[in-house]
Amino acid sequence: MSDIAGRLRGAVRWETGLAVVVLLIIIVGSVASPDFLTGNNLFNLGLSNGEVAIMTLPMTLIIISGEIDLSVASILGLASALLGVLWSHGWPMPAAFVVVALTGLAAGAVNGLLITRLRLPSLAVTIGTLALYRGIATILLGPNTVSSFPAAYTNLGINAVPFTGNDITYSTAIFLVLALIFGVVLHATPAGRSIYAMGASAEAAQFAGIRVKRVKTILFMVSGLICALAGVLYTFRLDTAVQNNGLGLELDVVAIVLLAGVSIFGGKGSIAGVVLAVLAFAGIQNALLLTNFNQEATGIVTGALLLASVFVPNAARWLRYWARLLRRPQKA
Amino acid sequence: MSAATLRDPAGKVAGGVRASTLAERVFRIRESGIIVVLAVFVLVTTLVQPRFLSLANIQFILVDTTVFALLALGETMVVVTRNVDLSIGSVLGLSAYLSANLFTVSPGIPIPVVFLAGLGIGLACGLVNGILVAGGRVPSLVVTLATLYIIRGIDILIVGGKEVVAASLPGAFLQIPKATVFGIPDIAIVVAAVIGVGAYYMRTFRSGRDLYAVGSNPEAARLAGIPVGRRVFTAFCVSGGIAGVAGVLWAAQYGTINSGAGTGYELQVVSAVVVGGVAIFGGSGTVVGAALGALLLSTISSALYVLGISPFWDQAIWGFLLIVAIALDQTITERLTSALRMRRTRHE
Numbered sequence: 011m012s013d014i015a016g017r018l019r020g021a022v023r024w025e026t027g028l029a030v031v032v033l034l035i036i037i038v039g040s041v042a043s044p045d046f047l048t049g050n051n052l053f054n055l056g057l058s059n060g061e062v063a064i065m066t067l068p069m070t071l072i073i074i075s076g077e078i079d080l081s082v083a084s085i086l087g088l089a090s091a092l093l094g095v096l097w098s099h100g101w102p103m104p105a106a107f108v109v110v111a112l113t114g115l116a117a118g119a120v121n122g123l124l125i126t127r128l129r130l131p132s133l134a135v136t137i138g139t140l141a142l143y144r145g146i147a148t149i150l151l152g153p154n155t156v157s158s159f160p161a162a163y164t165n166l167g168i169n170a171v172p173f174t175g176n177d178i179t180y181s182t183a184i185f186l187v188l189a190l191i192f193g194v195v196l197h198a199t200p201a202g203r204s205i206y207a208m209g210a211s212a213e214a215a216q217f218a219g220i221r222v223k224r225v226k227t228i229l230f231m232v233s234g235l236i237c238a239l240a241g242v243l244y245t246f247r248l249d250t251a252v253q254n255n256g257l258g259l260e261l262d263v264v265a266i267v268l269l270a271g272v273s274i275f276g277g278k279g280s281i282a283g284v285v286l287a288v289l290a291f292a293g294i295q296n297a298l299l300l301t302n303f304n305q306e307a308t309g310i311v312t313g314a315l316l317l318a319s320v321f322v323p324n325a326a327r328w329l330r331y332w333a334r335l336l337r338r339p340q341k342a
Numbered sequence: 343m344s345a346a347t348l349r350d351p352a353g354k355v356a357g358g359v360r361a362s363t364l365a366e367r368v369f370r371i372r373e374s375g376i377i378v379v380l381a382v383f384v385l386v387t388t389l390v391q392p393r394f395l396s397l398a399n400i401q402f403i404l405v406d407t408t409v410f411a412l413l414a415l416g417e418t419m420v421v422v423t424r425n426v427d428l429s430i431g432s433v434l435g436l437s438a439y440l441s442a443n444l445f446t447v448s449p450g451i452p453i454p455v456v457f458l459a460g461l462g463i464g465l466a467c468g469l470v471n472g473i474l475v476a477g478g479r480v481p482s483l484v485v486t487l488a489t490l491y492i493i494r495g496i497d498i499l500i501v502g503g504k505e506v507v508a509a510s511l512p513g514a515f516l517q518i519p520k521a522t523v524f525g526i527p528d529i530a531i532v533v534a535a536v537i538g539v540g541a542y543y544m545r546t547f548r549s550g551r552d553l554y555a556v557g558s559n560p561e562a563a564r565l566a567g568i569p570v571g572r573r574v575f576t577a578f579c580v581s582g583g584i585a586g587v588a589g590v591l592w593a594a595q596y597g598t599i600n601s602g603a604g605t606g607y608e609l610q611v612v613s614a615v616v617v618g619g620v621a622i623f624g625g626s627g628t629v630v631g632a633a634l635g636a637l638l639l640s641t642i643s644s645a646l647y648v649l650g651i652s653p654f655w656d657q658a659i660w661g662f663l664l665i666v667a668i669a670l671d672q673t674i675t676e677r678l679t680s681a682l683r684m685r686r687t688r689h690e
Contacts, residue, residue: 080609130668133426133483134622137609138664145658152654253654258606261487274481306601307498313491320480 024271024323028286035290039297046300049177053170057247059292060181061086061240061256065263066270067185067192068233070284073267074196075226076209076276077125077132082237083259084143085117089241091147094156094251103163110238117143118234122227140260148253156251167247181243185288188236193281201225209276265312266291269319290315373619375670376634379663380641387645394648397525403637403644404530405519405595409434410636411533412588413611414618415540416581418632421615422544423574424557424624425482429471430585431607432493437463437589438603439497442506445515453515457590464586465579467493472578476571482578490608494601501601508597518594529591541629553577557624613660614639617667621675638663 039046065082072079089110096106121139125132171183196202208215208222216222245251270287272279291312298308387394413430420427441460444451467489474485508516521528544550552573555563564570593599612622618635620627642663643656 124665124669128669128672130672131622134616134668135665137612137616138661138668140609140661141613141657141664142661145654145656145661148654149652149658152652261490265487265491268484268487274484304499304502307495309491310495310499313488313495316484316488316491317474320484321478324478324480 025280025283025286027322028270028283028290032286032289032293035293035297039293039300042297043300046297051296051300052177053179055292055296056179056182057168059288059295060179060185060247061244062259062262062266063185063288063292064181064188064240064243065233065237065259066266066284066288067188067281068229068236069263069267070270070272070279070281071192071196071205072132072226072229072233073264073272073274074209074276074279075205075229076212077226077229078136078264078274079121079132079230079233080136080260080264081117081121081139081143082233082263083256084140084147085114085234085237086241086244086256086259087253088117088143088147088150089114089238090245090251090255091150091253093242093245094154095150097159097251098156103160107242110242111235114234114236114238114241115231116234117238118231119227121234122230125230126223126226144253144257147255151251151253154252157249159246159249164246164249167243167245167249181247184239184243189281189285196281205229206277209273209278211277262291262312265316269315271319271323373628373631373634376618376631376638380634380638383638383641383645387649391648391650394645399644399648401522401525401527403640405527406644407633407637407640408519408527408529408533409588409592409595410607410611410614410639411537411633412584412591413607414614414632414636415537415629416584417611417615418618418620418627418629419540419544419553419577420482420581421612421620421622422553422557422624422627423577424560425475425574425577426486426612426622427471427482427578427581428486428608428612429467429489429493430581430588430611431604432490432497433464433467433582433585434589434592434604434607435601436467436493436497436500437586438593438599439501439506439601441590442511442593442599445512446506446510453512453518456515457587460586460590461583462586464589465583467586468579468582471582472575475578476575479571494605498601505598505600506593511593511597515594516597519591537629537633544629549573549576554625557621558626610639611636613664616671617664619667619671621671622668 036047045051065086069079069082092113093106093110096109097103101109117139121132121136124130124135124139166180169180171178171180196205204215204220204225207218207220208225212222241256244255248255266287267279267284268274269290270279270283272283294311294315295305295308298311299305384395393399413434417427417430437460440463441456444456444459471482471486471489474480474489475482478485519527519529523531544553552563552568555566555568556570556573560570589604592603596603614635615627615632616622616635617638618627618631618633620632639660642659643653646653646656646659
């Protein structure tokens with residue numbers, strides 16, 4: 011019981027820390043640039059980070075369950091390429107959506123089945139499918155670029171959701187709704203608890219009657235579907251389908267999820283943390299952009315945050331350890 | 343079972359010998375598996391397009407393999423210890439630019455000094471990785487993902503929009519990948535020798551064997567008195583140093599170096615290592631296998647090119663092969679485990 015309380019306190023502390031970081035970014039950002047807290051800037055911020063933010067949600071569940079999915083950005087690219095090919099062949103958009111969604115599900119199912127049924131390490135499998143899915147996208151489109159999607163759809167990528175004062179993009183709105191759904195599923199349903207259980211110990215979860223393989227396969231399929239959705243949004247935002255859409259985004263997604271305090275070993279983390287980490291990530295990129303920092307080099311800050319995410323909790327542990335060592339002689 | 347073997351030293355030795363020959367046979371199968379795939383690719387491609395086996399093309403494949411084979415050597419040492427080094431692509435990029443830029447900064451600088459500079463840059467990066475992973479006892483996947491970003495970011499800050507062009511590099515430097523002995527590229531021979539040394543070290547030296555022990559069971563290795571932290575630290579330093587040298591070679595091969603050099607190489611190298619039969623969770627695999635994995639990567643790209651198949655198929659085929667390799671590896675390991683278990687049961 012006290013262990014649970016202790017763990018809860020630890021988790022709360024991490025999210026509080028993140029909230030403080032987000033606040034600091036907002037303060038520093040608005041001092042450094044008067045444009046930072048404007049609606050227009052918030053809109054752009056949501057625009058340029060929406061797809062990555064959406065992909066962090068299924069990744070969170072997968073990492074908590076003790077696995078990893080490095081193929082997310084390739085599924086995004088595959089969905090984008092497929093949408094482009096179908097559209098250029100004169101398919102109606104709704105039909106293309108269905109095919110793209112099914113492809114995302116299938117891509118996730120391949121990951122999930124290889125990992126659960128053949129008992130292969132997810133790290134290796136999804137490096138393989140990272141190459142495979144990107145490869146299929148490349149075969150589909152080759153060097154071609156498909157653009158001039160219908161305006162009714164590309165507007166979804168660049169316009170604001172009505173009645174939000176032109177501040178919230180569709181991808182931001184979708185992220186918020188999905189975050190709510192994922193949060194409820196993860197934190198308030200038996201399925202969510204089972205994800206934590208299998209992340210803490212797959213074997214114990216199996217003996218407790220949790221269908222570990224089935225749940226994990228479903229998680230990978232959900233990831234595939236959501237990444238396909240992100241691919242569609244990406245395509246409409248840029249009004250472009252090319253084979254390298256979203257190349258390398260998987261590392262951003264993993265970095266955000268780890269920054270959120272989700273343990274790479276599984277069993278720990280929360281959706282609230284992920285939402286805060288998305289804000290921190292987007293806020294830093296944006297603040298650096300407004301202060302004319304070389305935009306491509308913002309990876310330095312991401313990397314530093316990532317290091318902090320593993321070292322700060324450990325520092326607390328080391329401090330506690332040393333404190334206990336120092337206290338012991340007094341007791342004796 | 344263990345009590346019985348302890349009481350009967352002769353039986354123990356016999357069982358041990360038989361088990362090790364079985365294990366050896368399986369390891370041989372693992373590498374011969376790659377050789378078979380390699381042979382099939384070469385054979386089929388040559389039957390369709392004989393100029394695939396032309397001297398020029400073989401030279402091209404060998405030179406193309408060198409950078410990846412070197413990186414695979416360092417990565418193998420890290421992966422065997424149940425860690426991973428994702429920062430090598432960034433290290434290669436940083437080293438490639440900084441070392442090639444030396445020719446502009448101080449004209450007439452001797453080429454060996456440039457290689458030493460690359461080695462130094464790589465070692466410094468590896469040192470940071472090693473300290474963070476071994477000293478901080480945090481997962482290497484997270485640490486090297488972070489240093490991948492940070493080192494690439496530093497590279498971008500230094501390079502900016504500039505680039506080193508071939509015209510600013512001395513002819514002797516650009517000649518390095520082109521020099522041959524009896525038709526075999528010099529650097530292929532040097533890299534093969536380096537891999538030979540690496541293979542010999544990991545097979546024979548105590549500290550080399552320790553790497554496998556650390557990877558198959560870190561806790562048991564610690565209890566057996568192996569300095570786990572120091573071994574992991576060394577592996578990261580070697581991997582970084584090799585990536586630094588590979589960066590200089592990369593610069594000599596391509597001539598044009600901007601801030602994007604080596605982007606994404608980490609995943610290709612990890613793929614080559616895994617296809618080469620190195621278990622992603624440590625404890626088994628050889629440097630030679632990993633180098634063969636790298637050779638297979640280059641051979642496939644070249645075969646597709648020679649066959650006139652669009653290079654756009656490259657990545658999909660590679661991803662498919664990688665998955666097949668992992669699945670095969672898993673099956674072999676499971677067979678081996680159950681075979682050993684059966685053997686033990688029979689001995690009881």
